[in-house]
Amino acid sequence: MPADPVIIWTLDWVPDGPRGFVRDLRLRWACEEAGIPYRIETVPFEGRETNHLDRQPFGQVPMLEDGAIRLFESGAGLIHLGGKSDALLPANEKGRAEVIQWIFAGLNTLEMVTMPWVVLQWSKRGIPEITGWLDNRLAQMEAILSECEWLCGNRFTLADLVMADVLRVDLVRKHGDRPASEAYIERMTARPAFRKAYADQLAHFAKADEARKENDDD
Ligand SMILES: N[C@@H](CCC(=O)N[C@@H](CS)C(=O)NCC(=O)O)C(=O)O
CATH class of the missing domain: 1.20.1050.10 (Glutathione S-transferase Yfyf (Class Pi); Chain A, domain 2)
Incomplete structure (x- = not known):
C-alpha cells in the first residue's frame, strides 16, 4: 500500500517579501529530492502569533506531520524526512x-x-x-x-x-x-527538486492572492 503523504504546514498567505523563502520550502525541497509524497496544509497568516500555538509554540511555520508524529522546527522536520531516504541522510x-x-x-x-x-x-x-x-x-x-x-x-x-x-x-x-x-x-x-519546491511555494501564495481578491470584491 502506498505510504500516506506527510503533511507540510505553512501559512495560507504571506506578503511578497518572504515568498520563495518561507521555510516550508525546506521540507518541500527534501520531499521532492527523495520522492516522499506530501501535501500542504495551512494556518491563517492573520493571527499567526497565537492561532496555532498547539502545533508550533512560537507561532511560526513550518510544521511537519507524519501520522502521529507532529514536529515544528524545519531542522527537526528535515532530519525526520531524512530517516525515510538515503537520498537525504545516509543510512550509515x-x-x-x-x-x-x-x-x-x-x-x-x-x-x-x-x-x-x-x-x-x-x-x-x-x-x-x-x-x-x-x-x-x-x-x-x-x-x-x-x-x-x-x-x-x-x-x-x-x-x-x-x-x-x-x-x-x-x-x-x-x-x-x-x-x-x-x-x-x-x-x-x-x-x-529545488525549482519545483520554489515554484510550488510561489504558486501557493499567488493562489492565496486570488482568493483574497475575490473576497475583497464580494
Ligand atoms: N527556527 C524556525 C524558524 C521558523 C521561522 O522563522 N518561520 C517564519 C517563516 S520562514 C515564520 O513563521 N514567521 C512568522 C512569524 O515569526 O511571525 C524553523 O527553522 O522552523
Whole structure:
C-alpha cells in the first residue's frame, strides 16, 4: 500500500517579501529530492502569533506531520524526512552523523548570524560587530566551499539543502564577493527538486492572492 503523504504546514498567505523563502520550502525541497509524497496544509497568516500555538509554540511555520508524529522546527522536520531516504541522510552511522553536524552548522552557526544581520539591514541599523561576525562566518564557508562540491561525502545531502537555503538569502548574497559560495548556491538552486519546491511555494501564495481578491470584491 502506498505510504500516506506527510503533511507540510505553512501559512495560507504571506506578503511578497518572504515568498520563495518561507521555510516550508525546506521540507518541500527534501520531499521532492527523495520522492516522499506530501501535501500542504495551512494556518491563517492573520493571527499567526497565537492561532496555532498547539502545533508550533512560537507561532511560526513550518510544521511537519507524519501520522502521529507532529514536529515544528524545519531542522527537526528535515532530519525526520531524512530517516525515510538515503537520498537525504545516509543510512550509515558515520555519514548520518556528519550530515546532522552540518545541518546544525547551517542553522546554528550560519543562520544564527545571517538572520539578525538581515533584520538589522531591513531596519537600516547596521551594527559593526554583527557585520564582522557575519563576514567571518561567510569567509569561513567560502574557504570550505572552495575545496568541495558537496558538504558531506561526494553527493547531495540535507547538509547542502540547509546550507544553500541559508546562504541564498538575497541580502547575504549581495554582501561581499564569494565566488565559491555563489557557484554553490547556483548549483543547489538549479536542482529540479529545488525549482519545483520554489515554484510550488510561489504558486501557493499567488493562489492565496486570488482568493483574497475575490473576497475583497464580494
Ligand atoms: N527556527 C524556525 C524558524 C521558523 C521561522 O522563522 N518561520 C517564519 C517563516 S520562514 C515564520 O513563521 N514567521 C512568522 C512569524 O515569526 O511571525 C524553523 O527553522 O522552523
